[in-house]
Amino acid sequence: xxxxxxxxxxxxxxxxxxxxxxxxxxxxxxxxxxxxxxxxxxxxxxxxxxxxxxxxxxxxxxxxxxxxxxxxxxxxxxxxxxxxxxxxxxxxxxxxxxxxxxxxxxxxxxxxxxxxxx
Amino acid sequence: xxxxxxxxxxxxxxxxxxxxxxxxxxxxxxxxxxxxxxxxxxxxxxxxxxxxxxxxxxxxxxxxxxxxxxxxxxxxxxxxxxxxxxxxxxxxxxxxxxxxxxxxxxxxxxxxxxx
Numbered sequence: 001x002x003x004x005x006x007x008x009x010x011x012x013x014x015x016x017x018x019x020x021x022x023x024x025x026x027x028x029x030x031x032x033x034x035x036x037x038x039x040x041x042x043x044x045x046x047x048x049x050x051x052x053x054x055x056x057x058x059x060x061x062x063x064x065x066x067x068x069x070x071x072x073x074x075x076x077x078x079x080x081x082x083x084x085x086x087x088x089x090x091x092x093x094x095x096x097x098x099x100x101x102x103x104x105x106x107x108x109x110x111x112x113x114x115x116x117x118x
Numbered sequence: 119x120x121x122x123x124x125x126x127x128x129x130x131x132x133x134x135x136x137x138x139x140x141x142x143x144x145x146x147x148x149x150x151x152x153x154x155x156x157x158x159x160x161x162x163x164x165x166x167x168x169x170x171x172x173x174x175x176x177x178x179x180x181x182x183x184x185x186x187x188x189x190x191x192x193x194x195x196x197x198x199x200x201x202x203x204x205x206x207x208x209x210x211x212x213x214x215x216x217x218x219x220x221x222x223x224x225x226x227x228x229x230x231x232x233x
Contacts, residue, residue, distance in 0.1 A: 004161070033220060043162075043208065043223040056220060091161055097219055106152060107221065109161035 004110035006092050012116045018080040021113045024073055025094030033107060034067055034077050035091040043091075049075065050097060082117045089114050120145045120213050122224035130230045131199045139194040139207050139227045147215025151192040153183055156206040156226075165207075168192060169214075179203070199231045 005024040013019055025032050033048040047057040049069045057067070064083070069075040079086055093107040121144045131137045143149055150169055154162040166177025173185040183194045192209060206228050210221040 031219060042225045045220045045222075048220050050219065093162075106164040106167055108164065109154075111159075111161045 004092055004094055004108055006090075006110035006113050008113060009111060010114045010116075012118065013082055014118050015083055016081045017117075018078065019082045019086075019115060019117075021077040021090050021092075021115070023075045023077070023092030023110060025075070025092070026108055027073070029094035029096050029108075030072070031095045031097045031107075032069060032075050033093040033095075034075070035093065035109075037089045037091060037112070038087075046077070046090075079115075082115075084117045087115055087117050120149075120211050120222045122209050122211050122222055124207075124209055124224035124227045126227050127225075128228040128230060130232065133201050133231050133233050134198050137196050137199045137203070137229065137231070139209075139229060141192045141194065141209030141224060142190050143192060143209070143211040144190065145211055145213040147213045149192075150212040150214050151183075151185060152210040152212075152221065153177065153181070153192075153194050154208045154210065154223075156208065158205075162208060165194070199229075201231050201233050204229055204231045 007022045031050045034046040035043055037043045046059045047067045052069045067077045089112045091109050091112045093109045095107045096105045123142045125140055152167045153165040155165050156162045165181050166175050168175045168185045176182045181196050183192055185192050206226045208226050209224040212221050
């Protein structure tokens with residue numbers, strides 16, 4: 001298995017431009033998570049999906065951020081318009097969540113997308 | 119609400135010596151606990167987890183962690199450090215008794231192993 005795949009690995013853009021980050025989770029996993037990592041705030045959960053449905057988007061900073069998961073093998077995180085304070089490393093992670101509440105498997109992380117907004 | 123504290127920004131240890139990276143947590147219910155490691159320019163890699171059962175959990179690369187419910191701690195340990203263990207280590211928690219499936223991560227501890 002190739003693991004979680006993210007693209008692009010690096011993105012440099014100018015303030016005001018739209019940015020789209022992409023993620024392909026591990027095949028068979030049914031939960032997908034988007035995180036943001038910065039020096040100031042550490043690792044923050046932005047949103048997570050279970051069976052392609054957004055479950056918790058309370059970490060999404062503001063309306064400029066949106067995430068979709070049109071099918072089990074693809075998700076996007078979009079920032080429109082982008083701002084310099086959005087500069088960070090964005091990670092996608094996936095896991096297999098069983099229906100039973102007390103079972104939990106670890107999350108597998110992608111390599112991240114380093115976003116720089118000038 | 120759930121939270122994780124990693125009180126040390128950096129831990130320095132000589133190669134061959136034992137290492138400990140500290141983690142304490144707070145959840146309203148019972149915890150699931152995890153340790154991840156991050157090498158430069160890489161994503162986080164899973165090391166080990168505590169779900170239930172034996173308080174001493176063994177994981178990848180010779181690491182282990184001890185769950186202590188009374189002290190709400192889950193410290194990461196290794197008997198003999200390697201230079202290649204130098205990396206950023208994250209502790210994470212999830213409340214077993216809530217429906218929220220996302221992890222809360224600590225701020226990370228940088229481990230530096232000197233040759």
